Amino acid sequence: MPIQRRRFLALAGGAATAGVAGCTGMFDGEDEAADGGEDGGGDDGGGNGGDSAASVEGEELVLTTTTSTYDTGLLDEVNLAFEERFGTPVQAIAQGTGAALETARNGDADVIMVHARGSEDEFMEEGHGVNRRDLMFNDFVILGSPDDPAGIEGGEDAVEAFETVAEAEEMFVSRGDDSGTHVAELEIWDEADAEPGGEWYVEAGAGMGDTLNQTSQQGAYTLSDRGTYISQRGEIELEILVEGPVEGGPEILANPYGILAANPAVHGDRNYDLGMAYIGFLTGQEGQEVVENYTLDGEQLFFPEAISEDPNFEQYVPEGWSANGDADDDETA
Amino acid sequence: MTGGALLAVDALPAFVDLPFESHYITSIVRVSLYVSLVAVAISTLFSLPVAMVVGFSEFPGKSLVTAIINTGMGFPSVVVGLVVLFMLSSSGPFGPLGLVFTPEAMIISQFVLATPVITGVSLAAVTSVERNVRDAAFAMGGTRLDVALVVIKEARFGIATAVLAGFGRAISEVGSVLIVGGNIAYADGTSYTRNLTTAIQLEARQGRFETAMFLGAILVALVLLVNAAVGRLGGSGRTR
Structure with missing residues (x-):
């Protein structure tokens, strides 16, 4: 019963x-x-x-x-x-x-x-x-150290920013873990006239938090979701260099x-x-x-x-x- | 010992302003101790008879068994985690038991990790008990069980070391429990399968290094406490 x-x-x-x-x-x-x-x-x-x-x-x-x-x-x-x-x-x-x-x-x-x-x-x-x-x-945002060695700050185009980083061969830290952010990052590289690879391109193989820490320590660039960045920005030295669509940035960063x-x-x-x-x-x-x-x-x-x-x-x-x-x-x- | 550690954690926020609730910490410590103590207890019950049998009998392939035990001592915990996950997952052979992402799954993987250590070190301890001690026990009319008990008594310092080494291996490993336990804490901050090591990993991932360090200090303190407690039990028995 x-x-x-x-x-x-x-x-x-x-x-x-x-x-x-x-x-x-x-x-x-x-x-x-x-x-x-x-x-x-x-x-x-x-x-x-x-x-x-x-x-x-x-x-x-x-x-x-x-x-x-x-x-x-x-x-x-x-x-x-x-x-x-x-x-x-x-x-x-x-x-x-x-x-x-x-x-x-x-x-x-x-x-x-x-x-x-x-x-x-x-x-x-x-x-x-x-x-x-x-x-x-x-949305996703492109982050980098405040001194921005590749000079991508304020750009309106995520694909162009990635190309600039690749050209300057400045270090870029990828999630490298088949996460949503990683997939989104690879989609941007697909659009770009540049291949992610070489010594400047590092795969963290870790979660967003770990990747942000690593990027900050290395003074490198990375792609992050805005939420994780906001929740951790007090602990790291990274700034938003290219905004996502929430702040009027390109739709590819949705x-x-x-x-x-x-x-x-x-x-x-x-x-x-x-x-x-x-x-x-x-x-x-x-x-x-x-x-x-x-x-x-x-x-x-x-x-x-x-x-x-x-x-x-x-x-x-x-x-x-x-x-x-x-x-x-x-x-x- | 457990109560003391938990009390100390509860009392801490009174004089240090911690960025988290003590409830979160105590439940993590509780899960850590529950999983590792149970795993080590089961492992000890399993390992001692195996060490006795392997130590005191001759059979073909004995050196192979010893080699396997010794290799197991250094077995990578992530591999153990993967295999246990594969076994316990709903699509695996033991899926119907519904054990994946539970504290019991963590116990199983820690059991697998601790057992070779406890067996290996106990094996060394019992085989070092001199032959004439065993013969004397036997000559005095002891049964096999009596002889075994005499040997355990003689080798208790080494066996205590074995249990401690197993406990150290169990409570400090992060790879397998993260995979099979899932590092789950409920939304109200009560841990379900989050232990000290996986919590440290999580806090470090979120950039909260102070909390991670604090948890690390608790972990070290716990290992010290357990060592001191077992050391007192086993160490005082050194005299013949």
């Missing part, structure tokens, strides 16, 4: 949150509900009442995300708000975007928050992820964050309905407000973009995906 009730509650919760997140696959919650008894069975003896939110209490939510959301402190803020609402603490694992998606590919994450659209699309096309939403954005759930059809033992609750919360009014109001040193770090009267439907599917091209797709029930 308790199993039945639990199953019902989980279904109700899944359906409700699926509705919030604006997705169509609400019946996907069923797999998870059936599995639910395994991982948190002992806790739902009573007192749940009719509130579907309470049924997730005692369960676990594993989020893999990027170092930028964690190191800026934003994640703790939204996770506290989520816990307050749903009673479930979030286990957040801060990795690079590549590693965060890889962990989810292995079936070890319920929900993924990253910032490399190309990698997210690949992840979805492989069938590992569903229900992607645009979450928020900020840094959009997406959030998506592990596909329950592939990763049946993941907590799909709770993952969708998390996505629903973050892309709903309350979560977006937390993002909007999060400031550090009086500066807003992330700009919410999930709520729109005129939604961009392309956020749910891989870029360029068309229903006609994939007619045999049976994902949507």
